[in-house]
């Protein structure tokens with residue numbers, strides 16, 4: 001499953017569970033407090049009625065014999081004359097009849113010893129129930145506890161109470177739905193923000209893998225773990241690109257002279273040949289060889305021979321153009337591809353190079369050291385391949401050696417054809 005989907009699902013789940021938990025707890029607290037307030041209200045009425053009843057007849061027993069408690073309550077709470085009219089009359093009447101229906105019948109009345117005085121829900125008059133005394137509310141008359149009331153069962157809620165609770169439930173549900181909606185919107189924003197950073201990383205990694213783009217910097221716009229990850233990724237890709245470039249350089253360079261190696265030269269020469277042949281542009285190859293190099297090694301040591309090769313490499317680079325592809329072709333052999341260069345122009349440059357090598361202060365390495373270079377040129381694209389052109393250049397080099405070395409030779413027929 002995609003990270004984005006996983007985050008989305010987690011956030012949706014968290015939002016729903018949070019909203020349901022908060023809503024559930026709020027509803028439970030609302031119901032608890034509401035029932036308590038109904039109970040308190042009912043008890044205060046019941047307490048007043050019982051106290052007035054006992055007060056009116058001297059004791060509960062005498063009162064019961066004189067007038068039933070419900071009737072006493074009804075008369076006691078009946079609206080005063082004149083109150084049945086006017087703006088508040090209906091309120092008073094409603095309240096009276098609803099409370100009357102609930103309050104008297106939800107309390108069991110005990111005397112101070114725990115003997116039932118007014119029955120309710122399975123308790124008969126005269127039954128002893130001292131175990132209920134602990135939870136009973138005291139009813140006092142002039143500072144003396146005259147009875148105790150025990151609430152039984154759930155309160156009978158009035159239609160007004162029910163509609164109030166319905167409205168509260170509705171409000172709670174609406175609140176919860178809005179909370180879930182806001183949570184989901186925030187989750188979506190949060191997820192987009194998060195997945196944006198991860199998405200950028202993914203695109204960069206994919207480009208690295210599929211297109212080989214090693215250095216693919218991504219913007220670091222955040223100050224969190226994803227920002228740190230992006231920064232680390234940028235560092236790593238820069239390091240990787242550097243290491244890759246270094247490795248590539250090592251793989252195409254000759255370690256002694258730092259010129260290109262033979263393999264890289266062959267690759268480059270093939271491309272240059274293809275282009276020159278297609279667009280009919282000039283291209284000339286030089287194959288060069290240091291003269292009597294074996295003697296240098298033998299006479300002055302192998303390390304002097306190495307130093308000569310190194311310095312000859314530098315002279316090649318210094319005296320030829322950047323666009324010329326210069327390589328060490330073998331032991332003391334060098335090869336150059338002169339792009340966009342005719343045979344005559346290449347010969348001129350090779351002569352400059354040859355003289356530079358001949359006149360180099362070799363005596364600084366050893367007083368008797370002398371170094372010269374022989375070379376063979378070929379600019380005959382008509383030969384059809386790099387291999388054949390290099391072979392022709394080698395033939396010309398051989399002739400240069402035969403002619404006494406320290407010179408650059410071209411094929412006579414090429415020189416003639418240009419002339």
Ligand SMILES: Nc1nc2c(ncn2[C@@H]2O[C@H](COP(=O)(O)OP(=O)(O)OP(=O)(O)O)[C@@H](O)[C@H]2O)c(=O)[nH]1
Pocket residue numbers: 256289290291292293294295297301302303304305306309330331332401
């Ligand atoms: N010091 C050193 N010598 C090398 C290296 N590579 C090849 N050589 C030596 O270069 C010498 C080439 O000698 P030859 O092929 O006989 O040619 P040469 O002595 O230059 O004679 P000509 O080419 O005919 O002028 C050999 O002695 C190789 O050992 C290298 O990397 N370092």
